[in-house]
Amino acid sequence: MNQLGWRLISRDAWRSVLAMAGIATAVLIVFVEMGFMNGILDSQLRIVEAVRGDLVVLDKRRLHLDKWDGLLPIHLSQIAVVPGVAAVMPLYQAGMNLRNGPDRPDRRVVVLAFSPDDPPLELGWSRAALDSLREPERVLFDRKSRPIYGELAVGQALWLEGRRVRLGGYVSLGPTVIIDGVMVSSESTLKSINPGVRPIMAVVRVAPGADIERVKRAILGRAGEDIDVFRPGELADREITYLRRTAPIGLLFGAGMAAGLFVGLVICYQVLYVAIRRRIQAYATLKAMGFGNAFVIGVILHQAVLYAAGGFLIGLLAAFLLYQELALRTGLAIFLTAPRIGAIALACLLASVVAGLAAARQVIHCDPAELY
Amino acid sequence: MIPMTVAADQTRIHCSHLSYAYGSGAEEQPVLSGIGFDISAGEFVILTGPSGSGKSTLVTLIGGLRRLQRGQLRVLGSDLAGASEAALVLLRRDIGFIFQDHHLFDALTPRETMHLTMGLRRERYGKQDYLERPERWLTRIGLQRRMDVLPGKLSTGQRQRVAVARALINEPDLILADEPTASLDPESAAITLDCLREAVSQRGAAVLMISHDSRHYALADRVLTLVDGKLV
Ligand SMILES: Nc1ncnc2c1ncn2[C@@H]1O[C@H](COP(=O)(O)OP(=O)(O)O)[C@@H](O)[C@H]1O
Ligand SMILES: [Mg+2]
Numbered sequence: 001m002n003q004l005g006w007r008l009i010s011r012d013a014w015r016s017v018l019a020m021a022g023i024a025t026a027v028l029i030v031f032v033e034m035g036f037m038n039g040i041l042d043s044q045l046r047i048v049e050a051v052r053g054d055l056v057v058l059d060k061r062r063l064h065l066d067k068w069d070g071l072l073p074i075h076l077s078q079i080a081v082v083p084g085v086a087a088v089m090p091l092y093q094a095g096m097n098l099r100n101g102p103d104r105p106d107r108r109v110v111v112l113a114f115s116p117d118d119p120p121l122e123l124g125w126s127r128a129a130l131d132s133l134r135e136p137e138r139v140l141f142d143r144k145s146r147p148i149y150g151e152l153a154v155g156q157a158l159w160l161e162g163r164r165v166r167l168g169g170y171v172s173l174g175p176t177v178i179i180d181g182v183m184v185s186s187e188s189t190l191k192s193i194n195p196g197v198r199p200i201m202a203v204v205r206v207a208p209g210a211d212i213e214r215v216k217r218a219i220l221g222r223a224g225e226d227i228d229v230f231r232p233g234e235l236a237d238r239e240i241t242y243l244r245r246t247a248p249i250g251l252l253f254g255a256g257m258a259a260g261l262f263v264g265l266v267i268c269y270q271v272l273y274v275a276i277r278r279r280i281q282a283y284a285t286l287k288a289m290g291f292g293n294a295f296v297i298g299v300i301l302h303q304a305v306l307y308a309a310g311g312f313l314i315g316l317l318a319a320f321l322l323y324q325e326l327a328l329r330t331g332l333a334i335f336l337t338a339p340r341i342g343a344i345a346l347a348c349l350l351a352s353v354v355a356g357l358a359a360a361r362q363v364i365h366c367d368p369a370e371l372y
Numbered sequence: 373m374i375p376m377t378v379a380a381d382q383t384r385i386h387c388s389h390l391s392y393a394y395g396s397g398a399e400e401q402p403v404l405s406g407i408g409f410d411i412s413a414g415e416f417v418i419l420t421g422p423s424g425s426g427k428s429t430l431v432t433l434i435g436g437l438r439r440l441q442r443g444q445l446r447v448l449g450s451d452l453a454g455a456s457e458a459a460l461v462l463l464r465r466d467i468g469f470i471f472q473d474h475h476l477f478d479a480l481t482p483r484e485t486m487h488l489t490m491g492l493r494r495e496r497y498g499k500q501d502y503l504e505r506p507e508r509w510l511t512r513i514g515l516q517r518r519m520d521v522l523p524g525k526l527s528t529g530q531r532q533r534v535a536v537a538r539a540l541i542n543e544p545d546l547i548l549a550d551e552p553t554a555s556l557d558p559e560s561a562a563i564t565l566d567c568l569r570e571a572v573s574q575r576g577a578a579v580l581m582i583s584h585d586s587r588h589y590a591l592a593d594r595v596l597t598l599v600d601g602k603l604v
Binding site: 002003004007008010011012279281282284285287288289290291292367368369371372 | 428431432435437438458461462463464465466467469471472473475476477478479480484488489491492522538550
């Protein structure tokens with residue numbers, strides 16, 4: 001293995017570290033853009049992932065989960081009698097003002113409600129907390145909500161739309177871009193505060209042995225005019241697709257990531273260009289001696305990849321630290337996964353190859369005859 | 373005692389009716405015209421002449437660094453008229469080039485430069501060669517104690533000597549040198565000329581060296597003089 005590329009980098013350590021730091025900055029930009037994008041998407045999916053059931057029924061007009069068109073009660077009874085349906089568990093959702101103490105300010109909160117006997121979601125509650133919902137005017141609070149609500153202690157009084165309720169325990173869900181905090185109540189508690197509320201979705205549990213696809217088609221056949229039926233995985237996909245395409249989230253953060261990548265590519269090119277320029281006569285000598293273009297390009301690509309690898313690792317480390325801070329501050333699900341790290345590593349590698357090839361042009365075009 | 377490496381024909385350079393011009397059309401500037409000469413194995417030939425007479429141009433043509441325009445040129449058995457770029461690259465591996473400047477990589481020690489150069493001929497060398505050959509050559513040029521320092525810590529003369537070792541380590545059949553001693557201290561100049569002489573006398577290499585220094589003429593078997601693009 002030829003060591004020239006490595007030696008050119010390692011014996012110019014100071015310049016190389018500076019170059020890598022520049023590339024690392026661009027890598028960090030890409031990571032942060034990706035972190036926010038996935039944070040928004042993943043946070044949006046937490047409610048879907050909490051679903052405990054085989055199918056989810058939504059109103060057809062409800063294009064995504066932040067549009068609150070409800071199901072009609074008639075739908076619930078239609079679905080309940082479809083063969084193969086074991087249980088229909090409606091989930092209610094309402095935006096409300098929460099006041100933590102008589103003289104505290106109102107804060108918007110989303111209240112999720114369902115029957116505590118058969119919850120359609122699993123939100124990380126304790127048995128005692130869930131049981132407490134059987135008593136009227138009890139609520140649970142999402143511990144991962146943004147810290148705008150103040151300290152909430154089990155047993156304390158709270159005011160939801162002016163109605164006095166009592167905190168029975170905690171759940172664990174997390175905010176989204178739009179929702180700062182979540183409370184959970186029983187269906188009857190929510191209806192006592194807001195009698196007109198309609199379910200935003202119904203989670204269906206299919207009878208043991210029944211074919212889920214067939215039940216899905218049967219539900220659509222029975223009540224299909226204004227509803228959609230999904231498996232939880234399909235709903236998650238639809239949600240992501242909606243946010244990526246229709247909402248400009250994919251475009252917005254995609255552009256940010258592309259810009260970061262481009263900045264990294266330009267820095268890598270610039271650094272290589274200067275490093276090659278300084279040694280152009282040594283490269284020309286290689287060509288005069290009978291080293292082919294492939295060899296010389298290999299030496300330059302080797303350097304490009306080393307710069308990119310160094311920049312990537314520094315950027316990854318910085319992203320790792322920054323992600324923890326961002327997740328803490330925003331409450332969004334911002335975290336690194338192996339496929340995401342791998343995707344950015346691959347993008348860096350490709351960008352460095354492009355930068356290397358672009359910088360190698362000056363060597364390909366240099367004329368070793370000029371050495372004499 | 374000349375080993376027969378390039379077939380029975382001992383002609384290393386055959387050149388006839390060679391002409392060359394820079395630029396084209398109205399800009400055309402003829403530099404060489406009607407050049408003809410042969411250099412055989414075991415010959416040390418000096419090329420001299422006033423500045424601008426076309427010496428460097430001729431050497432780059434012979435070295436396959438520039439494309440032939442008119443005339444015949446055969447180098448180490450390869451016909452350079454219409455030779456492909458790939459063929460020229462391969463030809464250059466059999467030629468030892470010495471330039472006025474060393475053009476070493478600042479990041480490679482003399483030993484590493486030798487290793488890199490040996491890589492051009494890796495089919496010839498075994499593991500042992502990579503250990504011994506650089507040491508032998510670097511000792512030969514008086515750098516036995518400087519084999520592992522970077523060029524930044526070497527004197528100009530020492531660097532140029534490394535470039536000489538680089539040109540010779542693969543034992544090329546033809547060595548092309550352009551005023552290799554012009555800016556050297558006497559010790560480095562003497563070592564450089566010794567090495568070239570040795571390549572000619574011991575293994576029958578052919579040397580074509582550009583020089584203005586008439587003291588070198590005594591070393592040469594022949595002196596070619598170029599004036600205004602013509603041999604006189
Ligand atoms: N790349 C080039 N383009 C145009 N003219 C050149 C180039 N290289 C050399 N020349 C011209 O060709 C002539 C011969 O140059 P050169 O071969 O370097 O002569 P020498 O080595 O004998 O000094 C000079 O007039 C020089 O200006
Ligand atoms: Mg010259």
